[in-house]
Amino acid sequence: MSEIAQKVKSIIVEKLGVEESEVTPEASFTNDLGADSLDTVELIMEFEKEFNQSIPDDEAEKILTVGQAIDFLEKNAGQAGK
Amino acid sequence: MTLRRVVVTGLGALTPIGNDVSTYWNNLAAGVSGAGPITKFDASKFRTQFACELKGVDVTQYIPRQEARKMDAFTHYALIATDEAVKDANIDLEAIDRNKVGVIWGSGIGGLRSFEDEMIDYAKGDGTPRINPFFIVRMIADSASGQISMRYGFRGTNYVTVSACASTNNAIIDAFNYIRLGRLNMCVVGGSEAAVTRAGIGGFNANRALSERNSDPQGASRPYDKERDGFVLGEGAGSLILEDLDHAQARGAHIYAELIGGGMSSDAYHITAPHPEGLGAFLAMQDALNDAGIQPSEIDYINTHGTSTPIGDPQELKAIYQLFGDHSFQMNISSTKSMTGHLLGAAGAVEAIASIKALEHQLVPPTINLVNVDEEIDSRFNLTPLTAQARPLTTVMSNAFGFGGHNAIVIFRKLS
Numbered sequence: 451m452s453e454i455a456q457k458v459k460s461i462i463v464e465k466l467g468v469e470e471s472e473v474t475p476e477a478s479f480t481n482d483l484g485a486d487s488l489d490t491v492e493l494i495m496e497f498e499k500e501f502n503q504s505i506p507d508d509e510a511e512k513i514l515t516v517g518q519a520i521d522f523l524e525k526n527a528g529q530a531g532k
Numbered sequence: 533m534t535l536r537r538v539v540v541t542g543l544g545a546l547t548p549i550g551n552d553v554s555t556y557w558n559n560l561a562a563g564v565s566g567a568g569p570i571t572k573f574d575a576s577k578f579r580t581q582f583a584c585e586l587k588g589v590d591v592t593q594y595i596p597r598q599e600a601r602k603m604d605a606f607t608h609y610a611l612i613a614t615d616e617a618v619k620d621a622n623i624d625l626e627a628i629d630r631n632k633v634g635v636i637w638g639s640g641i642g643g644l645r646s647f648e649d650e651m652i653d654y655a656k657g658d659g660t661p662r663i664n665p666f667f668i669v670r671m672i673a674d675s676a677s678g679q680i681s682m683r684y685g686f687r688g689t690n691y692v693t694v695s696a697c698a699s700t701n702n703a704i705i706d707a708f709n710y711i712r713l714g715r716l717n718m719c720v721v722g723g724s725e726a727a728v729t730r731a732g733i734g735g736f737n738a739n740r741a742l743s744e745r746n747s748d749p750q751g752a753s754r755p756y757d758k759e760r761d762g763f764v765l766g767e768g769a770g771s772l773i774l775e776d777l778d779h780a781q782a783r784g785a786h787i788y789a790e791l792i793g794g795g796m797s798s799d800a801y802h803i804t805a806p807h808p809e810g811l812g813a814f815l816a817m818q819d820a821l822n823d824a825g826i827q828p829s830e831i832d833y834i835n836t837h838g839t840s841t842p843i844g845d846p847q848e849l850k851a852i853y854q855l856f857g858d859h860s861f862q863m864n865i866s867s868t869k870s871m872t873g874h875l876l877g878a879a880g881a882v883e884a885i886a887s888i889k890a891l892e893h894q895l896v897p898p899t900i901n902l903v904n905v906d907e908e909i910d911s912r913f914n915l916t917p918l919t920a921q922a923r924p925l926t927t928v929m930s931n932a933f934g935f936g937g938h939n940a941i942v943i944f945r946k947l948s
Contacts, residue, residue, distance in 0.1 A: 488669075
């Protein structure tokens, strides 16, 4: 597992209070991990802070699962920080 | 119309001298101070480096960690104290009409620490506003009453009163009126405050309101003593269940006391200083006696606002003398802030509980650290110095005054 994936997982475990084993790539934040709309906003913000990336709203709307978050962050890693 | 009678059927306390009502009362009766060095932040550069903090509270014992992190400490305290009060009142949540149970809570400030932390975090960044989506809900004062309603499904009237250090007494009086009028059967009332923070201590230091007796924290809150130099900031919560008397009797509830009157006024004078002749305090106490329909001579004990500030303490006593005349010297007076510190918006809550427990035990908790009464104060007052005094108690008054000139007074009586 990449370093990014590991960090994403630990943020989700911390913020949503779920077990690490539940945080699979397919897991949906809202359907599987019990997040509400504010939790989801918080997760995106934590990702932005942790990886020093800016995730535009239209991109954020497409990040619904753990795997989608990891993919986005890995793809944009090292690019245009802030 | 006939007004309904209102009684107290449950109590919960989370205070600097006890994390439940029974510990709180035992320490009040024993004259224990809750003051100590500040542990919540590095106060070494502050004028005041001590406070009355809570001790040994494990929030996650009461609130799941995931929920707790979406709340400020003042809301944690509200939920913890209310848990005790609801249990104490022995409420069968399935048997009562929860649409007729309200929550009216008091907080002077709300989520101060949450506000500070978020803004400090923001200021450390490059200006990009990555504000946490839970920031507003942690901070706003009404989150306490909202969270209490969600925990128990109480769907009646719900809001928070904000009148600085009078906040809880305003909450109690509002609930009193709704129950008297038949709009509610029960109401959770109380207050919570968590202002032992950099902004709280620094802000009150800037007002020159806090004691700076850093060498002797436990001797710092000394209402009426000539060496007093300001109040000691406290934190915590108190929660009370108010209930329609008939409703309480029908379900066989234990009744601590009857709430018989509430009085309110404004000084209309100054943002921090009380009226020099105690006019607002006088008017509010008079209003409370009128509301209760009793004579001044019927009050046996006043749990005063008595914050231990040089200006405030004598003025409250002047107002008492003006209203009660020579009976002022027959009754007992004490300031339990000498032990708890000043819990700001929650002061009225923990002092209402102190007053009710005094009635129950027929014992007046003391004003500790009162060694030499200020010459400005009439020596005929019985200010209950140093140790508790046993005496017959039927009717007790609890005073609260807030920055802004808000005055709110409540009167409790043994049920007859």
